[in-house]
Amino acid sequence: MSALVLLTPDAPDGRIADPEAPQLLVTDLGVVRGDGIFETLLAVGGRPLQLEAHLDRLASSAEALDLTLPDGAHWRAAIETGLAEFARRHGDGEAMIRLVGTRGVDAAGPPTCWVYLQPVPAGNRELRDRGLDVVLLDRGYSSEAASVAPWLLLGSKTTSYAVNMAALRYAHRQGADDAVFVSSDGRVLEGPTSTVLIARTRDGVRELVTPLLRSGILAGTTQGALFATAEPAGWQLGYGPLTPEDLIGNDGVWLASSVRLLAPIRSVDGRQIPVSAELTDELTELLLTATRR
Structure with missing residues (x-):
């Protein structure tokens, strides 16, 4: 089982969502045009590795795309929420965390942002x-x-x-x-x-x-x-x-x-x-x- 946290205007620090339920609109520009950015990182024992480096690169990519995304504090809060939910489902197993931000359904915003966590694929080792x-x-x-x-x-x-x-x-x-x-x-x-x-x-x-x-x-x-x-x-x-x-x-x-x-x-x-x-x-x-x- 995976875990999903959405960052929205009414929940800027993230809210838990059902990863098995539809969450994206078909008009989202991240889907129809690939107009978005992402980061993938590893968490071990509930601790994300190299988090600040990934947040810095996320911000750099957003700047290159002229994309306005939540700041690092909001992403950190959403990741913590996601890790707690992941731990509830999986214990302290290694987690692969994906941070995604798209331009949303309108070029003027707001962006569509989420944190998705899943177990690390067994084939990696x-x-x-x-x-x-x-x-x-x-x-x-x-x-x-x-x-x-x-x-x-x-x-x-x-x-x-x-x-x-x-x-x-x-x-x-x-x-x-x-x-x-x-x-x-x-x-x-x-x-x-x-x-x-x-x-x-x-x-x-x-x-x-x-x-x-x-x-x-x-x-x-x-x-x-x-x-x-x-x-x-x-x-x-x-x-x-x-x-x-x-x-x-x-x-x-x-x-x-x-x-x-x-x-x-x-x-x-x-x-x-x-x-x-x-x-x-x-x-x-x-x-x-x-x-x-």
């Missing part, structure tokens, strides 16, 4: 344990597109996710678990729902590297949390640019996301790459150290 087979997919634009065409909303987490889901379905048809997007000028970008992370050693120095943010990728909250604790632990941090060949011959490569956390990649387009359970455990512990703060 399996993929983390065995590693991912990924395919590289051309995203169809250059790594400079974000700067020359800001109306593409690259780097914003919008509800227009049809392309991302189509990429995952294509990857599955190829026998892969996931995909990594590559720009038309040959730069590694991101996964459809994740951030690329590489560990490598150069001249005895251990490095964690992720693609350049200005290449039009979404700023990863999980990657950001890991970097915050990895540097004091002795890791050197880097930000691309990366090419597909950079994914081969390293100490390890991961797809990082808020719910699945760090899932190691074990093959790229059929080419096997090293997978270190010890290194995955080390980085995951660093990540969890950050999220406990």
Whole structure:
């Protein structure tokens, strides 16, 4: 069973609603035009991980869409209400929390906003344990597109996710678990729902590297949390640019996301790459150290 909390003008801190009953109007612009934004995060033991980072990114995405949404205090209150309802139904099990805000049924507002909580899919842990087979997919634009065409909303987490889901379905048809997007000028970008992370050693120095943010990728909250604790632990941090060949011959490569956390990649387009359970455990512990703060 899931839990649903609606943020409305008469209940700005949220009210519990029936997740099995219809709640959206068919004229909602988030449905008919994909005109909205969302965030997905993990809660462990009733505590949402990296909540402030997700709320900051939600606000950034809203600004990019000229979308007026409730402020962070209202979202926090609605999340607390949702977590209490989820705990009543499921106890202290891990919860996947989705925050959604659309433009509503009228461009002038009010927006349609909700918090939806559900148990974490069982397959997530399996993929983390065995590693991912990924395919590289051309995203169809250059790594400079974000700067020359800001109306593409690259780097914003919008509800227009049809392309991302189509990429995952294509990857599955190829026998892969996931995909990594590559720009038309040959730069590694991101996964459809994740951030690329590489560990490598150069001249005895251990490095964690992720693609350049200005290449039009979404700023990863999980990657950001890991970097915050990895540097004091002795890791050197880097930000691309990366090419597909950079994914081969390293100490390890991961797809990082808020719910699945760090899932190691074990093959790229059929080419096997090293997978270190010890290194995955080390980085995951660093990540969890950050999220406990």
